[in-house]
Structure formats: C-alpha cells, structure tokens
Amino acid sequence: MMNTNKRLSRMLIASVLMLYSTLAFAEGLSSVAEGANIYNLNCVRCHNARPAEDFTARQWSVVMPHMREKAHLTRQETLSVEKFLASTLTADKLTEGIAESGREYSGEALVNQFGCQGCHQVDSIGGTLGPSLTSVVARKGIDFVTRKLTDPTFDNKASAMPRYPMNDGQLRAVVSYLESLGTGIADVSPDGNTESGL
Amino acid sequence: MWKKIPLMIVLLFTANALFAEEDNLEQGLFTFAGYTDLTYTDTKDGGNGLAYKLAPIFLIQPSDRIHIEAEFEFGINDQGDVDAEVEYLDLHYFATDTITLTVGKFLLPFAYFGPNLHPSWINKLSTQPAIYGGHHGDGLIEGLLPVMSDVGLAYQQVVPFSSRHRLYIDGYVVNGAGLGPVTDHGHDEAAAHDDDTAHQEEDADHDEALGHEDEVAHEEGSDHDETDADHDELIDQLQAFTFALPELEFEGKLHDNNSDKAFGGRIGYAYLPGFEAGYSYYRGAYDDAEKLDFRADAIDLTYNGRYFTLRGEYIRTRTDALGSPVEAEGDHVDDAAHDDEVAHDEDADHAVEAEHAEEEADHAIAFPTTTFERDGWYVQANWQLRSFDSPLLNPVELVVRHSQVNQIADAKRWTLGVNYWWKPSSVFKLSFDTTELASGEKINRVLAQFSHGF
Numbered sequence: 001m002m003n004t005n006k007r008l009s010r011m012l013i014a015s016v017l018m019l020y021s022t023l024a025f026a027e028g029l030s031s032v033a034e035g036a037n038i039y040n041l042n043c044v045r046c047h048n049a050r051p052a053e054d055f056t057a058r059q060w061s062v063v064m065p066h067m068r069e070k071a072h073l074t075r076q077e078t079l080s081v082e083k084f085l086a087s088t089l090t091a092d093k094l095t096e097g098i099a100e101s102g103r104e105y106s107g108e109a110l111v112n113q114f115g116c117q118g119c120h121q122v123d124s125i126g127g128t129l130g131p132s133l134t135s136v137v138a139r140k141g142i143d144f145v146t147r148k149l150t151d152p153t154f155d156n157k158a159s160a161m162p163r164y165p166m167n168d169g170q171l172r173a174v175v176s177y178l179e180s181l182g183t184g185i186a187d188v189s190p191d192g193n194t195e196s197g198l
Numbered sequence: 199m200w201k202k203i204p205l206m207i208v209l210l211f212t213a214n215a216l217f218a219e220e221d222n223l224e225q226g227l228f229t230f231a232g233y234t235d236l237t238y239t240d241t242k243d244g245g246n247g248l249a250y251k252l253a254p255i256f257l258i259q260p261s262d263r264i265h266i267e268a269e270f271e272f273g274i275n276d277q278g279d280v281d282a283e284v285e286y287l288d289l290h291y292f293a294t295d296t297i298t299l300t301v302g303k304f305l306l307p308f309a310y311f312g313p314n315l316h317p318s319w320i321n322k323l324s325t326q327p328a329i330y331g332g333h334h335g336d337g338l339i340e341g342l343l344p345v346m347s348d349v350g351l352a353y354q355q356v357v358p359f360s361s362r363h364r365l366y367i368d369g370y371v372v373n374g375a376g377l378g379p380v381t382d383h384g385h386d387e388a389a390a391h392d393d394d395t396a397h398q399e400e401d402a403d404h405d406e407a408l409g410h411e412d413e414v415a416h417e418e419g420s421d422h423d424e425t426d427a428d429h430d431e432l433i434d435q436l437q438a439f440t441f442a443l444p445e446l447e448f449e450g451k452l453h454d455n456n457s458d459k460a461f462g463g464r465i466g467y468a469y470l471p472g473f474e475a476g477y478s479y480y481r482g483a484y485d486d487a488e489k490l491d492f493r494a495d496a497i498d499l500t501y502n503g504r505y506f507t508l509r510g511e512y513i514r515t516r517t518d519a520l521g522s523p524v525e526a527e528g529d530h531v532d533d534a535a536h537d538d539e540v541a542h543d544e545d546a547d548h549a550v551e552a553e554h555a556e557e558e559a560d561h562a563i564a565f566p567t568t569t570f571e572r573d574g575w576y577v578q579a580n581w582q583l584r585s586f587d588s589p590l591l592n593p594v595e596l597v598v599r600h601s602q603v604n605q606i607a608d609a610k611r612w613t614l615g616v617n618y619w620w621k622p623s624s625v626f627k628l629s630f631d632t633t634e635l636a637s638g639e640k641i642n643r644v645l646a647q648f649s650h651g652f
Contacts, residue, residue, distance in 0.1 A: 034361075041361060041470040044502055047320040048622035050651075058226035062257045065265040065290065066231075068298070070314065072356040072366045075295040082223050128471070128504055156584060156592035158619035 035084030036118015040127035042071045049119075049129060049160035051152075052088035060085045084115050088162040105170050107177025114164050122181060130161060135182030137175065146175055231255045232269070233623075235318040235649035242642040250274060253285065253317065265290040286347050300352040300370075303450045305345070307352070307368035307464045308478045309496040309511050312345035319623050319651030325631065327576035328601030328611045329513050338633050338641055340607040342515045342574050343494060346480075348372035348450035350459065366466035366476070373453075374460025374482030375492050378445040439521030443570045443606055446484055446492055446517070458483040466498075474500040490518040490567065505585035507578075514573040521565045574603035580617075593619040597629070608636040623651035 043049040055063055060082055068078040111117070111133075117126035120133045137145050147154055149171060152161035166174065232254040240246040251273040258266040269285040288302030305313040311330060315321055331341015350372030357365040460482025468474040478496040483489065496513040578599040583591035597615040602608075615629030627647045634640050 038361060044471050045468075045474065045500070046314045047651075048619070050622050054623070054652075055229065055231075056226075058224045059229040060226075061224055062226040062229040062259045062265075063231060065259055065292070066255075066257050066267050068292070069265070069290050069300070069354065072354065072364070074356060074358055075292060077358075077361075079223065086223055153621075155589045158584075158593045158622050160622045 032084050032087045032115035033112065033118050034115075035080035035082070035087075036115035037127050038073070038077045038118075039081050039084055040119045040129040042073060042077075043160075044129065045071065048158060051160045052085045052162045055085075057082075057086040057089050084118065087113075087115065088164065105173035107173040107175070107180075110166070110170060110174050111177060114162075119161070133178055133181060137179040138182040142175060142179065145178060146171065149174060225259070227259060229257050231257060231652060233317050233319045233649060233651040235647055237318075237324055237645060237647040239324075240644045244641070244643075251318070263292045265292070296356050296358070298354040300354065301350075303347055303349045304352055304370075305347045306370060306372065306462070306480070307354070308343075308346055308462060308480055308494070309464070309513060310474075310476065310498040310500065310509070311511060316345050317651065318647065318649040319625060321649075322578065322580045322595070322597045322617065322627075323599060323613055323615050323629050324627050324645040324647035325613065325629070327511065327578070327599065328609060328633075329511065329574040329576055329603055331603075338635075339601075339603060339609040339611065342513050342572055342603055344448050346448050348374065348448070348460070349452055350450075362468075362470045364468045364470065366464070366468065368465070369461070369463035371459045371461045372482075373451060374456075374458070375446045375448050375484040376451075376455045377484060378447045438524045439566055440524055441519045441521050441568045441570070443517060443572075444484070444490075444519055455486055456483055456488045458488040460492075462494075471502050473502075474498075485520075490520060492517050506581040509579075510575065510577040512573070512575040514571065517570045517572075518567050519570055520567055523565065570606060572603065572605045574601070576601035595619065610634045625649055 039049060052060070064078050064082050064085075067073065067081075068075070073081070111122075116122075116133065119127040119129040120131065121128065122133050124132075124134075126133075140148075144155075148161070149164070149166070152163050153159050232252070234252045235250070237249045237251075238246065239249070251271060253269055253271045255267065255269045260266070266289050268287040271281075271283045271285050273281045275281045284303060286302070286304045288300050288304040291299045291301075293299055307313050311321075311327055316326065316330075318324070326341075326345070328339040329342045330345055331339050331343075348370075350370055352368065352370040354369075355367040357367070359365070460480065462478065462480035462482075464476050464478040466474060466476030476496075476498045478494075478498070480492075480494045482492055484492050492515065494513060494515045496511060498511045499509070501508045576599060578597065580595055580597040583594040583596065595617040597613075597617060599613045599615075600611070601613075602610040611631055611633045613629055613631040615627055617628075618626045620626070625648075627645070627649065629645045629647075630643070631645070632640060632642045
C-alpha cells in the first residue's frame with residue numbers, strides 16, 4: 001500500500017511538473033506588445049534584434065521555430081513573436097482598416113496596436129531595447145521623432161526599429177500622444193479631441 | 199513506476215493539445231538564411247591572408263511540431279581548394295510547449311559561444327575566443343576544444359517562471375570524440391602547428407601503444423597466463439613511460455569508433471535580458487577500447503546592459519592518455535633530439551617514472567594511463583557608442599577580449615576591436631590582437647572582417 005501511494009505521489013508530482021511547464025506563462029501571451037517584449041528580452045541575449053523587414057511573415061514563420069530552439073522559447077512565446085513581426089509587416093493593412101472605419105486616430109491606441117512598449121518604456125513600463133518614450137519629444141524634438149517614425153534607421157543604421165506605414169493623420173496622432181507623455185496631458189487626437197478610441 | 203510512463207506521456211501531450219492556441223498566422227514551408235564573411239589577416243613578420251566563408255542555412259517546417267535545419271560552411275583552404283562542412287543537420291520535434299527533442303548532427307549545448315555566438319555576424323570579433331582554438335581557429339593557440347557539433351539525440355526544456363525569469367535545461371547523447379586522423383606515416387595531419395612536431399611524433403607513439411593494447415587484449419582472451427608473463431616481461435624491460443596529450447577529433451560522424459556514447463548538457467538560469475549563467479558538462483570515451491575518457495566542464499556568465507555586454511566562460515578539460523614506453527637503452531632514449539622536442543611533456547612535467555606508472559596502471563590496459571588537465575577562460579566586453587546619442591557614433595561599437603589557456607601550451611591573448619554596423623546584421627570589424635605563447639614568443643596581428651547575416 002505504501003509503495004502504491006509513493007508511486008501515485010511520484011506520478012502526481014511528475015504530472016504537475018509537466019502540466020506546469022506547459023501552462024506556465026501561457027496566459028496573456030497573445031498580444032502584439034507581449035510578442036515585442038519577448039523579442040526584446042530574448043534576441044539581445046546573443047545578437048542585435050533584426051528588423052521585421054528582413055523576412056516576410058511567411059518566412060518568419062519558418063525562421064522562428066529555428067530561433068525557438070536556439071533561444072529556448074516556448075511555443076506560445078514563439079507564436080507571440082511571430083504575431084508581433086507579422087503585425088509590423090502588415091501595419092499598413094491595420095491602419096487602412098482604421099481609416100476605412102471613419103473613426104478618429106488615437107495615438108495611444110496606435111502605440112498599443114504596434115506594440116511599441118515591447119521595446120520602449122512608457123512611464124517606466126515596457127522594454128529597454130530602445131529609449132524610453134516618456135518625454136522623448138521633449139528630449140529629441142518633434143521633427144526628430146516624426147522622422148524616426150517614418151525612417152527608423154536615419155540616425156542609426158543598426159537600429160532594429162520597424163517602420164510602420166502610417167498616413168499623415170496617424171503619424172500626427174502618434175507624435176501628439178508621445179508629446180503628451182512628457183507633459184502629463186492625456187491622449188490627444190489630431191483635432192484636439194482627448195477621447196481615445198479607434 | 200516505469201509502467202506508468204506511457205500514461206505520463208499521454209498526459210503531457212494532452213495538456214499541450216488542450217492549451218494550444220489557435221492563430222491565423224501565415225505558415226511557410228521553407229526558407230533560406232545564413233551568413234557570409236570576408237576576413238583579411240595581417241600578421242606582423244608572418245605575411246597576410248584573405249579568407250572567405252559562406253554559411254547558408256536551410257530551414258524547413260513540414261508541420262507545427264517538426265522543424266528541420268541545416269547549416270553548411272564553404273570556405274577556401276590554404277591550397278586554394280574549397281572546404282565544405284556540415285555545421286549541423288538536424289530535426290527538432292517540439293514535443294510540448296516547453297520541450298524540444300532533436301535528432302541528427304547538432305551544435306552541442308556546451309558553454310555559450312559554441313552553440314550561440316560563433317556565426318561571424320553575431321561574434322563581436324573576427325576571431326573566436328582562444329579557448330575554442332581549432333575549429334576555424336587561427337592556429338596560433340591550441341584551444342581546449344572546438345565549437346562542438348556531433349551526431350546523436352538531444353533534449354531541451356525551458357522552465358519559464360516568468361517572461362524574464364527562466365531555467366534552461368539541455369541534455370544530449372552523441373557519438374563522441376575520437377582520435378584524430380593518422381596517416382600511413384603515423385603522423386596526425388590535423389596537428390599542423392609549427393612547434394608541434396614532437397607532439398605529432400608522440401601521437402604516433404600513442405597510436406602504436408593503442409595498437410599494442412588491442413594485441414594484448416587479444417592475447418588475454420586466448421591465454422591469460424602467457425599474456426601476464428609477457429606483460430611483466432615487458433614492464434621489466436621498460437624504465438619509464440612518456441605521456442602525450444592526444445589529438446582528439448570532435449567533428450560529428452555517423453560512425454562511432456566505440457559503443458560508449460558521449461553525454462552531457464547545460465543547465466542555465468537567466469533573468470532576462472540582463473543576466474544569464476550556465477554550467478555545462480561533457481564526458482565520453484574516445485578510444486576504441488573505451489578506456490580513455492575526455493571530460494570537460496564549463497561555466498558561462500553573461501551580463502547585458504542597455505549599451506554594453508560582458509561575457510565570460512571558463513572551461514576545464516581532462517583527457518586520459520595512454521603511456522608510451524621508453525626503453526632503457528632503446529631508440530627513444532638514444533634520440534636526444536626527440537626528447538628535446540617533447541614540448542608538452544616538459545611543460546607539464548608529465549614524464550612518469552616506471553615504478554610510479556606501474557602503481558597507476560590499469561591492468562585491463564597493457565600500459566598505464568595518466569590524465570592531462572587543462573583549463574582556460576575568456577572575458578569579453580562590448581560597448582555600443584549609441585550611448586552618446588550621436589548620429590556619427592550610433593553604429594559604432596568597441597570590443598575588448600582577453601583569452602588564455604593554461605597547463606600545456608599556455609597562451610594569452612588580448613584583442614581590441616572596433617565595429618561599424620551597417621545594418622543590425624551587417625558589420626565591418628577591425629581588430630588588433632597580441633598573442634603571447636608559452637615559449638615567450640609574441641605574435642601581433644591586425645584583422646579586418648566584413649560579415650553579413652541574411
């Protein structure tokens with residue numbers, strides 16, 4: 001009886017351990033920002049983070065399992081990174097959808113949509129691959145930030161920052177939102193409306 | 199307990215299937231990646247050379263759970279011929295969310311540089327840390343081991359306590375190392391060091407001894423008494439044994455020279471992206487008779503700051519070696535020039551008197567064995583000048599590395615480098631290194647390399 005109990009206990013422990021390893025960190029990994037965060041945390045262990053444009057979304061889907069093994073990523077983490085990369089590469093389609101809906105652009109929503117906090121901090125929350133976005137406009141100026149968003153490598157050829165295709169309205173919304181971060185003013189849409197929403 | 203294993207496996211896969219996330223991502227079947235580099239080396243008073251390497255990587259994904267990868271390396275050797283090599287060719291089976299099984303020829307998860315940092319667009323300098331000598335090394339320093347890849351099975355698991363706080367577990371069973379190639383003349387062609395003639399001769403002696411070992415083993419099978427008598431008689435005739443560090447070959451082959459599989463692994467802990475530490479182990483018999491082991495262990499540490507990275511690795515190897523007999527009035531003793539050339543024996547003082555050797559002798563082997571222990575380490579720091587936030591300096595990176603190997607063929611090397619990044623995966627590297635060998639000789643070099651990861 002004692003032996004049976006011991007065996008059952010061992011089996012239970014082994015099963016729990018295996019289930020734990022499967023379940024651990026599975027929750028909440030579906031957002032683009034979390035994919036960006038995983039990208040930010042893991043790529044730099046060995047090499048410069050590579051920009052999404054280096055491969056197509058279809059190619060990334062084959063490259064990422066290779067990196068999953070190299071970087072010891074879980075399946076969920078690998079999928080999150082793929083989603084982040086795919087969202088970067090299809091940003092024009094995302095923003096087209098926003099434009100077609102006739103809704104106003106929200107800088108905050110666009111920043112969240114693009115997963116900027118995966119690599120940049122906002123109010124001390126987010127990744128550290130790139131500089132903090134809090135007060136970035138105050139530090140670098142509107143012209144610099146606008147140009148960085150449209151041509152991420154203009155000041156650093158090695159920058160891994162993706163280029164998000166945005167129309168002028170979207171660009172202004174993002175810059176306005178970033179400007180507001182340093183001043184404590186809430187999200188500002190291009191027309192001065194402070195309401196959020198896509 | 200063992201009867202329950204199938205049930206546990208079913209549980210494992212069921213759990214994985216239950217929590218698998220549906221997604222709408224595009225799925226590809228095949229893609230092509232890799233890297234290429236062009237390296238110019240100028241050695242003070244030693245000429246210069248240009249080397250080119252192409253390392254294409256083929257990636258195939260037949261299903262969600264299966265992934266196949268192959269990296270080939272093409273280069274031009276000193277004779278102008280093309281050298282082609284399979285760096286790895288393996289299949290991953292993603293058994294669960296966190297467990298990956300690998301079969302084929304793969305990079306061994308031993309220490310950090312080999313499995314992760316050796317591609318030239320990732321390596322911050324044009325050269326490898328000196329402890330890795332050999333494999334595509336520069337030949338100036340006799341490394342402790344090469345970047346190892348071998349044929350076998352591997353198990354990998356990650357335990358993600360959180361996205362930052364993780365435990366990495368790797369284990370493998372592979373064919374293992376063997377003795378280096380021996381020509382008809384009994385010399386190891388792989389040991390092409392200028393100062394290594396004596397070493398090669400000793401390897402030949404070693405190989406002769408191994409052959410004798412097989413002979414003795416055969417005799418033991420037929421007539422123990424006669425063999426013991428022969429052995430005693432032989433020992434009486436010997437005054438001393440000499441030991442030479444054997445030249446081992448680590449390149450993975452389908453054929454294993456013995457039935458003893460090498461095994462090892464790495465356990466690592468990381469708090470991403472800043473800190474990672476790991477301990478690695480490797481052990482395997484390398485001789486046909488499975489009596490002589492090669493063992494290695496390593497500690498690796500990494501600290502990643504926002505603008506700088508500090509890395510270090512310490513590796514210790516222990517290599518069993520079979521004694522070569524030196525007769526009292528035999529050829530070896532008469533050959534004074536040979537004794538003078540035995541650099542390794544002089545360095546390590548591994549000549550062992552006959553009485554002492556007899557005490558250590560394993561009676562299953564005709565000759566006594568000893569163990570050569572070597573160790574070495576490197577520390578490397580790189581600093582990205584984008585910390586100055588200047589468009590001129592943003593793509594520039596400074597690198598400094600110190601490497602050294604100790605106990606037999608001691609050597610030290612300082613390397614200073616400056617890198618200019620054209621893209622996140624394209625870099626021009628310029629470096630200067632100075633190497634101090636055990637003989638006191640100093641060798642200075644300038645290296646320039648362009649590397650591109652694609």
